[in-house]
Amino acid sequence: MTAKGVLLMTVMLLVMYSCKKEIFKLSTTSDVNITGYLEENPEQYSMLLQILEKSKTQGYLGAYGTYTLFAPTNAAIQTWLTENGKNSVADIADEDLLNFVKYHVIKDTVSTVRFADGKIRTPTLFGEYLYTDVSNGLYRVNKSATISKSNIVCGNGIIQSIDRVLVPPTKSLAQLIESKADRYSIFLEALKTTGFYDTLSYQRGDNVTPQKRFQTVIVQSDSLYATMGINSYQDLADKYSTKNDPQNHADSLWLYIAYHISNGANFVQDIGSAQSIYTLAPGEIVSTKLVNTQVLLNEAEFNGVLEPGAPLIRSYSDMQASNGVLHEARDNFYIKVRKQVPVYFDLADSPEMIAALGSAYHNAGLEIMTNGASIASSVIFEDPTKSQGSSYDYAPTPDARRPRANGDMLNLSFCNSSAARQKYVEFKTPYLVKGRYKVWLCYIQFNYGAHLQASYDPGTDHEQILPNIAYTTTDLGGLGISSTDLAGPNSDNLLLAQGYKRYMALKSETSRNGASGNKDANGNNGVSNVGRLMGVINVETTDRHIIRLTAIGEGRCATKNTWLDMLHFIPVDDNEQNYPRFSAKPGEIFDRP
Template identity: 25%
Template sequence: MNIKNNAIIYLVGLVMALVSCSDPYEDTTFTAYEELPISLLLESQPEKFSMWVALMRHADMYNTLNLKSTYTVFAPTNDGVQEYLDANGWADVTDIPKEDATYLVKYHTINQVKIGQSQFENGVINDRNATDDNLSIEFREGGLNAIYLNGASRIVDLDIEATNGIIHGLEDVLVPVTATIMDRLGDERFSIFREAVEAVGRTDMLNTIVIEETDVTGNPLEYRIRMTAFAVPDEVYAQDGIMGLADLIEKLEVEGDQYTDPENGLRKYVDYHLLSQVRSFADLGDFPEGEISMNINTLATNELINIADRSGSLVMNYDTAANRGVSFIEENINCKNGVMHEVDHWMPLFTPERVTVIWDLTDYADLQALCDQYQNSSLNSTYTRTFTQEELSCYTWKSTPEYRPNAVAYRNNRGADGIWYADAVNHDHIRLDLGQSGWIEMETPVLIKGSYEITMTYLSYTESENTGYLQCSMDGKRLGSQWPVSNRRYDRALERRMTSSFTFDETGSHTLRIVAIDGELLTLDHIRFKPVD
């Protein structure tokens, strides 16, 4: 997929009450609740949470978390707060610098969403917290008594209901993650892989958290980096006789020493271990319906990782001849700029078999970088983000007129919006208002050469007459016939339309063009490529 400035970018947008360094509601009394909002509810249980409440007051966050809004709060118990103070040499919560205290409370708070235990999944929580970071859930042996946040703090109280959200009690205070992927690779166990990353010039990418730029009108923009890395520890390399970077280069049979060249063998090897978006362990096992295997793109050009469910275990690049694949030593190692997974094989490039590919038309790093809400299943309200061409590299379009407003938009719908959105892949879709004969182009995921049956799925909306006629082409060759995306027979519905069969002569990414024939609204979800003989 395309990556702006060779990195994942993310537009930071925080609610003002949570960004402020002072409590904007310090002198306000809230009495509109029949029950108790979060701060008052925590204060009503002093035997558990009195020290966290004191920290909230010190951080000027107490009244903010009494607002009639929606929050998910992970509140450490008194013992956990005391251990945190002791570890840092502080006698009282007021000894914590106020700025640090505010950051700490925000780190434990997710705004605008209520996440109960029933929504926990093993992996990264989609909704970012008030410091714009992703927390993660880990299930260990022990059922509901062994759920950990960030792999560091056990959740000791689940689903404490407040009028403005939900509270989960923590055994320990979370120490905010500040380490980048590159920082994690600083562990001496990863010395060989780290040297390879440095040699191919990927250090800055894996060490960057935010990129600051300006839009075409000069307004400041902040882009947030989010990636995935599959890291190989030294002891795993040693199993294949690789004791240093020179051995790895020899094992890869690298030609030449221009390691930063994208086609160099060492550069391709490193890029093969990197993904352009955050993919938690749970995301990696989220296969298309009816499938137990999928191929995912890497930063290495036209190189794929295969992930499969084999006897209930997630395995990458399973080699039937060797009767083994790549397994995970440790999953979901949180980083400030993404997530890292430690693997048990040195993981050279691998050519997988053809499998069914589900191409979500919104599955691009640019969109994850720019959208405050992205592929989120638990929204309380619909999220829509429109784009200008200068903001994106994943889409290229020409509208009629050329500077038509709202020509391209991303929409992530709340779960309460029914089957029309519930059945959409990743709960989102792309909305195109290109004008008559306007068009948009985008690159497909890497597809292994061969023939495929191509089916487009779109969100069909109700109109008195069919509208939203479109025509698709792939690499300049027409796909099927024209068809409308609206309907006269049903309410909103998810529709599927067979476009055609298509043969790709080479493995790689391909260009899809969608033309808006009549210029009416197009609401598109995903395309399925099913291998055929």
């Protein structure tokens, strides 16, 4: 071959190799990616592939990442086209197809084990949530599409095959309620007169603050109002409008409707597990409770009286709108004006504690170890894996020196400097009516106890750190008050002046049931049972709140070193801070003699 021929051959080889396509593996596993899976199964997904191609998202779902695609089959897409008067995918605008894809894709891997009766926690790329439930043993999405083949694992995520196209809700909450005017005419008219109809009329693309993007409305039907003697909007206004000005935020009708609306998209499951939802009525919450499959609104015990809750009607709930979720309540619920009352919280007697202990509760000599787990949902450790012997203790025979209210206590292991001990513990309080309270921590003195500081609703915008310290190694005799004074008639005032009190009844006192007080090896002084004023809290919403006790200083760092008994929440304007007092015998209450 001549030199010219060699040169020509070299050029041809270079051109040939420079045009050769390089294949890059984009996934981190050997599984085919989402787009690849669809391409391998054209008999099911060829029309979806057309949508991906026309919307220019085919490469997106073929690249490395973590996605969940709710993939409509060819039959599902053909039905959707027919319902919309279209003959083929080519008849749909590219922008609409892009939104189609966005509404069917979640940037997260969501298998059916994460499904519940409620929204999927991660929104779609469209910016709205999908809702899942189970019907006849099959998973559904948005109450319309059934998952026909689930959890198809690909190299970059999961495919959930569905038998219908998912369509974003077209109506706003206001429009959804108005479309059911034959059922909700009274509530609808109230929405309009109070101005909430306009705020619930959000359309996609409207400029609203993020917290108002989604809202939840709990409506009441005309038939429910009829049982209350309310047969028209005017009847409702006559009952609730105190100023004859429904758009005035101080008018009770405005507050009544505001109390039925909350920010956020809350499905039934979200409401049932939340325990309380904040409403648009300032400072007012709706308490929630999940009992079996029923969600109850405002079922709670106040001042020893159980107030039955209003159930949500599931068949008329979880109705999706473009800006939130609509529910219906079976009974009327409304803001209740409540008076502040003292709350005496036995830390070992919370509803969650009783439920956790079950039939074993108050058995003789019972000691329940935490073994690395919280004692109950109302007791939350800083780190459950290092509970270090913390326990619930019950003594059927009162300790002569250190009795405990109702015979039980929490025996916790605190230490600020040891990595093996808890640095804090949190308690979920009973319901506190909004207002200001003095907070008393009642403990049983122990020589190895921790030094504790309290905070209210830690980690929130309204967190309050209380100023006083409880030195649980200190008894009432260590305050510089002589034993003579502690036995005298002015002892309670002397203690209160220093921010302390007795909380256990003395031997000389008699209960409401005629029982005598606690026998104390130290005489009538009861020096080992200490009530310490931690400070004052401002409760802005009637709700259950969090009190955190944090170990400060070095302390002794012993196992089970801090003996906690009660928390008292007493209104600041209540002149009675000393009584009632308590006994080792469960249920015995001692009023001021």
